[in-house]
Amino acid sequence: MNIQVDKLRSFVLIAEERNLTKAAERRFSTPAAVSAQIRQLEDVTGLRLFERTSQGMLLTEAGQRMLPLAYRVIGDLEEFKSTAKAVASSTRKRLLLGLNALPELLKMDSILKAVSASLPDVSPVIKTSNSLAIQEDVFRRQLDAGFVYGGRDHPELYREELGHIDVTVIAPASSDIEQLPDRLGELASLPWVFPAEHCPYHQMLKKMLGDDNDQIHVVATSDDEYSTLAMVRSGMGLGVLERQLATASAARGDIQIVARDRMKLPIYLVARKDRYESIEELALFFNLVREHWSIRGCNTCLSQEKLDGVLI
Numbered sequence: 001m002n003i004q005v006d007k008l009r010s011f012v013l014i015a016e017e018r019n020l021t022k023a024a025e026r027r028f029s030t031p032a033a034v035s036a037q038i039r040q041l042e043d044v045t046g047l048r049l050f051e052r053t054s055q056g057m058l059l060t061e062a063g064q065r066m067l068p069l070a071y072r073v074i075g076d077l078e079e080f081k082s083t084a085k086a087v088a089s090s091t092r093k094r095l096l097l098g099l100n101a102l103p104e105l106l107k108m109d110s111i112l113k114a115v116s117a118s119l120p121d122v123s124p125v126i127k128t129s130n131s132l133a134i135q136e137d138v139f140r141r142q143l144d145a146g147f148v149y150g151g152r153d154h155p156e157l158y159r160e161e162l163g164h165i166d167v168t169v170i171a172p173a174s175s176d177i178e179q180l181p182d183r184l185g186e187l188a189s190l191p192w193v194f195p196a197e198h199c200p201y202h203q204m205l206k207k208m209l210g211d212d213n214d215q216i217h218v219v220a221t222s223d224d225e226y227s228t229l230a231m232v233r234s235g236m237g238l239g240v241l242e243r244q245l246a247t248a249s250a251a252r253g254d255i256q257i258v259a260r261d262r263m264k265l266p267i268y269l270v271a272r273k274d275r276y277e278s279i280e281e282l283a284l285f286f287n288l289v290r291e292h293w294s295i296r297g298c299n300t301c302l303s304q305e306k307l308d309g310v311l312i
Helices: 005-017 020-026 031-045 061-088 108-118 131-139 184-189 200-209 225-233 243-251 273-278 280-293
Strands: 050-053 056-059 093-099 122-128 145-149 157-172 192-195 218-222 239-242 255-257 263-272
Touching: 005 020, 005 031, 005 056, 005 061, 020 031, 056 061, 061 122, 061 225, 093 131, 093 280, 108 122, 108 280, 131 145, 131 157, 131 263, 145 280, 157 225, 157 243, 157 273, 157 280, 184 200, 192 200, 192 225, 192 239, 200 239, 200 263, 218 225, 225 239, 225 243, 225 255, 239 243, 243 255, 263 273, 263 280, 273 280
Parallel strands: 093 122, 093 145, 192 218
Antiparallel strands: 050 056, 145 263, 157 239, 157 255, 157 263
16 A cells, blocks of 8 residues: 555645645645545545535544544654654754654744754754653753643753643533533543643643542543544543644534633743753754744644743
């Protein structure tokens, strides 16, 4: 089975936009070309990935199962390409970067182009992981810098706040819960798909349900957002999810968003202070990231609006 990554990129963009024309614009292509790629992908996999409805192009059940794998393949390919480039250019300085989200959400396409133009002697090497592991790897000098959600300040770390993500509570589509109860006891007694301890959402949800509450009704534990989405969609319980991903899933009728004030989680770029101050290329990289995150209208689900303080 020969599957080209360009077809997977088109698959992902249509799933996000639910509109062929908008997906083609993000691909700098035409609707006809993108549509042809999806037909070819469906032919080679033997799966019907989308159905056309009045709400747009929605994922079929097979498409929903394949979407997380497509995201993973694209992320792994970016890591492979950056590592191969570094190996092929052994005389260049390597800049080891940790990503906690898809490259396009972190504006990495434009950032890496700027690195190539402004820092020709630097080879970025990308590693994808979760926020906690990235900050620990930066602290242990296994990464030069990394993107993290939340996290904790440390006197030996330099943390640049870039913006924030919106997080919301989701429930199964069949649930009759329209408003979360105000009382912590009632709130904690609801069935929850709880994030794993390494996930920044873990402390956020724990704080919402009461930090010292040992009566939280945990029905399952999730390692990532797509696992949470699958468990909530199956009816297991409530969970927390990045708002844009939740909105797209709710529009398809997979889940519902439960009314509550939006929760916000800051996103940072972190590095060790000693390396930030001694490695010129690292400081220049931070400058490039600042410039690209300060540009309004960039295509990302992350907000440039900064928070007054660290939430976690």
